[in-house]
Amino acid sequence: MTGHIRKRGERSWAILVDLPRGPDGKRRRKWHTVHGNKKDAQRKRKELLHEIETGAYVEPARMTVKEYLTKWLSSRGSKIGAKTLERYQQLADHHIIPCLGAIPLSKLRPLAIQEFYEDRLQNGRRKGAGGPSPQTVLHIHRVLRAALTQAVRWQLLARNPVDAVEPPKVAPKEMKTLDEPATVWLFTAAEGTRFYIPIVLESTLGIRRGEIFGLKWADLHLGAAMATICRSLQQTRAGLKEKMPKNGKGRPITLPQFTVDALSDHRKAQDELKALFGKDYQDHDLVCPLSDGRPWPPDDFSSAFGRFRKKCRLKIRFHDLRHSHATQLLGQGVNPKVVSERLGHSSVQITLDRYSHVMPNIQEEAAQKTDTALRQAIEKQRRPVS
Numbered sequence: 210m211t212g213h214i215r216k217r218g219e220r221s222w223a224i225l226v227d228l229p230r231g232p233d234g235k236r237r238r239k240w241h242t243v244h245g246n247k248k249d250a251q252r253k254r255k256e257l258l259h260e261i262e263t264g265a266y267v268e269p270a271r272m273t274v275k276e277y278l279t280k281w282l283s284s285r286g287s288k289i290g291a292k293t294l295e296r297y298q299q300l301a302d303h304h305i306i307p308c309l310g311a312i313p314l315s316k317l318r319p320l321a322i323q324e325f326y327e328d329r330l331q332n333g334r335r336k337g338a339g340g341p342s343p344q345t346v347l348h349i350h351r352v353l354r355a356a357l358t359q360a361v362r363w364q365l366l367a368r369n370p371v372d373a374v375e376p377p378k379v380a381p382k383e384m385k386t387l388d389e390p391a392t393v394w395l396f397t398a399a400e401g402t403r404f405y406i407p408i409v410l411e412s413t414l415g416i417r418r419g420e421i422f423g424l425k426w427a428d429l430h431l432g433a434a435m436a437t438i439c440r441s442l443q444q445t446r447a448g449l450k451e452k453m454p455k456n457g458k459g460r461p462i463t464l465p466q467f468t469v470d471a472l473s474d475h476r477k478a479q480d481e482l483k484a485l486f487g488k489d490y491q492d493h494d495l496v497c498p499l500s501d502g503r504p505w506p507p508d509d510f511s512s513a514f515g516r517f518r519k520k521c522r523l524k525i526r527f528h529d530l531r532h533s534h535a536t537q538l539l540g541q542g543v544n545p546k547v548v549s550e551r552l553g554h555s556s557v558q559i560t561l562d563r564y565s566h567v568m569p570n571i572q573e574e575a576a577q578k579t580d581t582a583l584r585q586a587i588e589k590q591r592r593p594v595s
Contacts (some may be wrong), residue, residue, distance in 0.1 A: 217242070223249035232234070235496045242364065246358050272365065274317055275310030281356045290452040292443040295584040300345075300352050304329055314365060317357075319373035326350065326377060343377040350376040384566065385525045386533040387412075395530075398521050404514060406475050407497055411527060413468045415436050415534035415552045418527060419443055423451060425494040431473060434464040438553065535564055542574060563574055 214398040221244055228237040243250045259371045276566060278301050285294055308325050309317065329346050354371040361369050387395065394411050399405040410421050419441035425588070428437045440461025441452040454460075464472075484498065491502040498506050514527045525533075531552070538548045549560040 212258050214245075214247070214250050214254060220244055220246065220388075222247065224250060224254050224256070224257065226261060228261065244364070267515045272314045273310060274312050274314055277314045277354060277360060277365065278306060278310070281359055290441075290443060291445045291447070291450045292452070295445050295453075296348075297352050302347050304341075305353060314360065317370055318369045322353070322374045324372070330377060343379045346377045347379050350374070373503050384532050384536075384564075385529045386536045387525065387530070388533075389537060392530075392533060392537075395521075395523070398523075399517070402517070403500075406471065406516050407510065407514075407527075408530065409471045410497075411470055411530040412534055413465050414462055415531045415538075416462070417441060417531065417553065418511070419452070420505050420553075422495070422497055422507050423511065424496045426476070426496060427494055428459070429464075429472065429496070431464070431469050434466065434469050436462045436464055438462060442504055442507060444506045449504050449506060460550065460553055467585060532564075535560070539564055 215223045215225070217223045221242065224241045224243060224564070226239055226241065228239055241253065243253045249463075259293060282294070282298060282301065287296075300457065305325075308328065309321065312321065326346055329341060329349065330343065350371065351455075354369065357366060357369045357371050360366045385589070395408060396405070396410070399408045407421050410416060410424070411418070414436070416424075416438055420438050423440040423442035424438070425440075428439060430436070437459040438461075439454060443450050443452050450537065483502070486501055489501060493502060493504060495502070495504060497505055511527060517523075518525075518527075533546050535552055539545065545560050546557050548564075549557040552560065553559050566589075
């Protein structure tokens with residue numbers, strides 16, 4: 210099976226491929242247009258021939274939304290985390306494909322997508338009446354938009370129909386946080402339990418749940434009070450997977466002395482546990498493993514923390530401790546850029562948007578400091594020269 214390449218313009222190439230013969234036995238061929246250089250065209254020809262040989266090829270004009278989503282999701286496997294890919298697949302399987310999957314991709318219109326969103330909000334629940342939350346439908350919107358943006362790049366669509374659709378509005382959730390006295394109370398309640406170190410790390414570093422359970426002793430430099438957050442442990446249907454940073458680098462975080470002391474004591478206790486288990490201890494160098502050293506599945510931890518939370522009559526989630534750390538720092542006047550770096554946000558704007566409720570206090574403090582500095586300068590200027 211061959212694929213012929215022909216130049217059409219300055220940066221345009223045409224690829225002619227032979228398709229499997231039709232039911233009538235007649236020869237079938239298909240032209241594909243590629244924009245770029247000759248290497249791009251050669252790469253595309255190789256992809257097309259491989260798809261034809263493996264039976265994965267679908268003619269663009271006949272490709273359905275379901276067929277396209279299947280192709281798009283398979284292309285995302287090496288570009289996003291396993292947990293994220295699993296969530297995309299769930300949204301596609303449970304919502305997008307059952308409602309839009311049979312529509313030819315080239316005939317998908319904004320009105321059909323808008324009606325799909327409305328249907329999900331009313332009837333999208335898999336069990337029982339009603340639909341999923343507007344937040345879930347917003348996630349569906351984002352997945353579909355990302356998928357069809359790629360379809361435009363692949364020249365399967367001239368424009369993205371999702372761009373003309375109004376996504377569902379989601380009311381911001383009230384953020385629950387702990388202040389410093391309440392945080393200390395929680396430390397006291399958790400001390401001596403297996404929840405203590407995860408709670409301390411979440412409350413004093415603001416790192417994510419998966420980052421806590423992927424943290425290794427090799428990532429810590431207790432003498433210098435530093436940690437490098439360079440992996441996250443994700444729990445998927447296929448099992449536990451380590452997710453590395455997109456840039457291949459970890460982010461450094463300075464440790465409070467309180468956290469250094471807690472980790473030092475924790476390491477001594479962990480060494481004693483290793484001695485107790487002996488050869489049965491499965492050492493992965495993890496800071497927060499299960500008792501026998503195996504990785505602690507994050508979802509299992511959350512379930513156990515839920516029971517601990519009820520026992521303590523605590524009305525916040527574990528993730529809210531991350532919010533508490535950010536809120537406390539911003540309330541203390543710490544630069545938002547520093548807070549953003551500790552949390553691992555991709556930009557400081559995300560931090561400012563998410564914690565805008567703390568900003569008024571910071572603005573008032575800034576105004577007061579400016580006023581004080583100016584008044585001191587004026588007073589100094591008015592003093593008579595001796």
